[in-house]
Amino acid sequence: MLFSKLREPREYQNRRLDSLAEPPEVGHELFVGLSALRDTLSSRHHSRDFAFAHARYLRSRVLALGLIFALLSPLWIVVDALVLPSELLWYTLAGRVGLLLGLVGVLALAYFSLERIRRIRFSAGMLLALPAGFYLLVLIMLPAEQVRHLVGYGFIPFLLVAALSVFPFTLLESLVAGLAMLGLLAFTQVIDGSWLTGRGLESVWLLSSLLVVSLAANHFQLSLLLRLYRQATHDSLTGLFNRGALEEHLEKVQAWQRDTEGQDSLGSVPCSLLMADLDHFKRINDSYGHSVGDSVLCQFAELLMRQTRRHDCVARYGGEEFVIILVGSGQARAMEIADRIRRAVEKTEFSSHDGQSIPVTTSIGVTRLEQDEPAQEAIKRADEALYRAKREGRNQVMAALSPSDPSI
């Protein structure tokens, strides 16, 4: 059976994210909960496209919270001035200026790092590390007997652990940050002498409880984000990318082609676009019913996934039309792959709900994706080639005329 012959299950799971479209079954909630936990534990199972969406969301939080921290931190100088002896005030003042400069740096880094995943994650980490580092430095620099003069510093680890819940961090990221804050709290307690006292234990308990609440908030926030992302970018029937996601992906591939151009003597990486359409699909609907038509579409989508590589992109363009972006394949190679797909469809036994075999064929239009053209131009060329294939009798692959061809 087509569905059971998955080439690499994990790879496939990453690319086809349609389990959300399935109706709940007995025990399904537990399964969904566990797979959601896997997705929120670390970013290992996130697709590259989601990683970008996630980073954009993280960046907006860094900018918002960074701005709040940058405004609040200098304001506390007023409190310091009221409660600290003047010789200590200079310590904290110098620290606060350093903190403010650091926060401005983090804001600038996040602001100028649109689409730079690593930099955004780094700026989020720094946003938490800077106030913690400032507090640690004040504790180290100040003579131990003077620490009791500090007002409003002890809540910094608590504030930062609470702030974890604002970010869509993975559970592992938050856990590492939370444990660091617990370490900071322990260090404070060793200095002020409350370590292992009733008051000290109460604070550790409170911070641990806050951390658990923040971890729960991270889990729900990230799983909701994943769910919304999947619903917005994936076709609910086949689990493939939808048209909107395809168009975004095409632009990213072209940007990547431009970036890689000139990195070696070979020029930019060639990419191709295939448009595949099932032949006489209306007859399948009319003969076997719409629901069997749906099942054929799913079986076709599975076949396309099996026939392409992990870094290629398969999308449902609409109805019974599918688009495949082949990364690293020029037109000649793309023609071979398209014909391999065509033959695979012809040979495959598509089946109805009662196991009846349904003969299915496909016609495919192939074009090269140029890095500097509007993506819609490539889609239009592939579409025209597809319709030539249909006119020539279907079940065939047709190359588009080159964009530089004067007859276009």
Ligand SMILES: Nc1nc2c(ncn2[C@@H]2O[C@H](COP(=O)(O)OP(=O)(O)OP(=O)(O)O)[C@@H](O)[C@H]2O)c(=O)[nH]1
């Ligand atoms: N079952 C099912 N049918 C769909 C879906 N989307 C579009 N269709 C049907 O796909 C059929 C497309 O028919 P046509 O555009 O005439 O194309 P065709 O019958 O495949 O003929 P050619 O493309 O010329 O080979 C229509 O009957 C649509 O109703 C869907 O999601 N599920």
